[in-house]
Amino acid sequence: MQFEYTPKVKEMQAKLLAFFDQYIYPNEKRFYEEVNANRQAGNAWVPTKLIEELKPKAREAGLWNLFLPRSPRAPQGLSNLEYATLCEIMGRVPWSAEVFNCAAPDTGNMETLERYASEELKDQWLEPLLAGEIRSAFLMTEPAVASSDATNIECRIERDGDHYVINGTKWWSSGAGDPRCKVYIVMGKTDPNAGRHEQQSMIVVPADTPGITIKRFLPVFGYDDAPHGHMEIELKNVRVPVSNILLGEGRGFEIAQGRLGPGRIHHCMRSIGVAERALELMCKRSLERVAFGKQIARQGVTQERIAEARCEIEMARLLTLKAAYMMDTVGNKVAKAEIAMIKVVAPNVALKVIDWAIQVHGAAGVSSDFPLANWWAHQRTLRLADGPDEVHRNAIAKLELAKHMGLDPKEVKMPVTRGF
Known part of the structure; x- marks a missing residue:
């Protein structure tokens, strides 16, 4: 397996990171201030002006509709493996994906319309979604x-x-x-x-x-x-x-299998992005604070957690990249075990790292002064969304047992699961 990114993807990585430095990180506070102002005015369900201001800048930078592969309506779309690293960057600030028209559930819905809808439905709904108008x-x-x-x-x-x-x-x-x-x-x-x-x-x-x-x-x-x-x-x-x-009566499960595979890659890469950000905050905070006569960063338990967080993030990333690579090369059906594994691993790793970061921050970690509590809440829902851990673990076990029962793992039926 070759995970080396092409010059094109490396260039897009650099562009996206520069966009974050110029427009996303400096506006994190403004986003939540705008949402809170709308909430206090009595209507939280008002789109933020910030994201609408940033969308044209993302389009001008060529950072738009990156998630949709092999679509003549979105020729800039990347493969799952190519998009994975960019999706991870977007995960570092949870609201940022919409700026690039790469936010769920629109991404999954656009993939569904592109793959399974008539041309008339694509003209009516896919085009305005691709344009970020609806x-x-x-x-x-x-x-x-x-x-x-x-x-x-x-x-x-x-x-x-x-x-x-x-x-x-x-x-x-x-x-x-x-x-x-x-x-x-x-x-x-x-x-x-x-x-x-x-x-x-x-x-x-x-x-x-x-x-x-x-x-x-x-x-x-x-x-x-x-x-x-x-x-x-x-x-x-x-x-x-x-x-x-879509497609005809009785085809819902077939569509769901096609829709949920890429969506899980996106969720998991964003989880890795937020885990990276939590580790950064943990390291910075531990270097700033002193407890019992020395920096928190010099406490043995902190160093152990920082080391374990780095190991687990790297393992989760490699497993997710493997799943993306297999989806691109052999298809979702063959990659079903890897897709199930990343859906279990990535949110749990992110939760663990965020939880350790909260511990290092102390009481501030559960406050709204830092984003950690909000990140934790979102990641905890991902252990249910697109299927609870238990369902995915069950599917992984069935695939593993099939190898020792003389069964073809390709024929093992995978559940269509959304969670809750």
């Missing part, structure tokens, strides 16, 4: 069932002449609180009597369709994540044209 949400998880097993999904998508009628309740629909969110991709059941993995379908639903109600926002450890947010949404007799179905 945002989107992905509606899969449901409150009434354990969505870690997506076959549990109860939302119904029923054919009625030239339309489908959708009924159900979804939650943790990230991004749906943003007023720029104009389109949903909804997963539901079109045929409850079909095979276990042929019952589900995905359909494109304009966010302003009659019958859609945003019932509430869902805070994460007390954070509202505005202006992005996570919403509970009711769909009651929502009617959309038959042409809005």
Whole structure:
């Protein structure tokens, strides 16, 4: 395996790092001040002026839509391995990905539309998403069932002449609180009597369709994540044209497998980026503070944790790069074990490093004076989002056992899981 980056990617790395130094790091405080001002004014769900100001600068720098490979509509898109290192940099400041039009869930939705939608749907929804003019949400998880097993999904998508009628309740629909969110991709059941993995379908639903109600926002450890947010949404007799179905009835699991693989690479590389940033803060703080007559950095427990953090970050990065390399060269199906492994490893490593950084910061680490508590809350959700650790560990174990049971690991069915 060759992880050496091409001159093109190295140049883009340098460009992105320079962009962060000039525009992202100096504006970290301003972003949260703007969000807090909107919140105090009574409406947290207002897009920040800062990100809208920075988007044109990112486009001018050629740092736009980097995540989408092999798309004629976004020729600048990179392979999974090429994008991985840039995604890690974006992870160092959680809100920064939107500046480059590389934020979830839009990235996964754009990949889904590019791969599986008709040209008409691409013209209607993919083009404005690629332009950064609108945002989107992905509606899969449901409150009434354990969505870690997506076959549990109860939302119904029923054919009625030239339309489908959708009924159900979804939650943790990230991004749906943003007023720029104009389109949903909804997963539901079109045929409850079909095979276990042929019952589900995905359909494109304009966010302003009659019958859609945003019932509430869902805070994460007390954070509202505005202006992005996570919403509970009711769909009651929502009617959309038959042409809005993706690929056809019963293809939802197939689409989900294609959608979630790259998304997990993106999540994991961003986790590594935030772990790197937490390690930096831990080192700086430990050099600034004295306890029991010597720098915290000179305390044995601190040095041990710094060393272990460096080792674990490097291991997580290499495993994620291996998964990205395999997705590019042999495909998601063959890389399914590696994808599952990184989804377990990366968020847990990030959580461990952030937790150690909080310890070094003391009480300040759990305050809003530093970003560590916010980072911890976000990373903790990633042990559930796109599938809980337990489901991925189970899949890894099945693949490992298959080798000793005379089974072909390629034929081991991987769960489609979203978490919660």
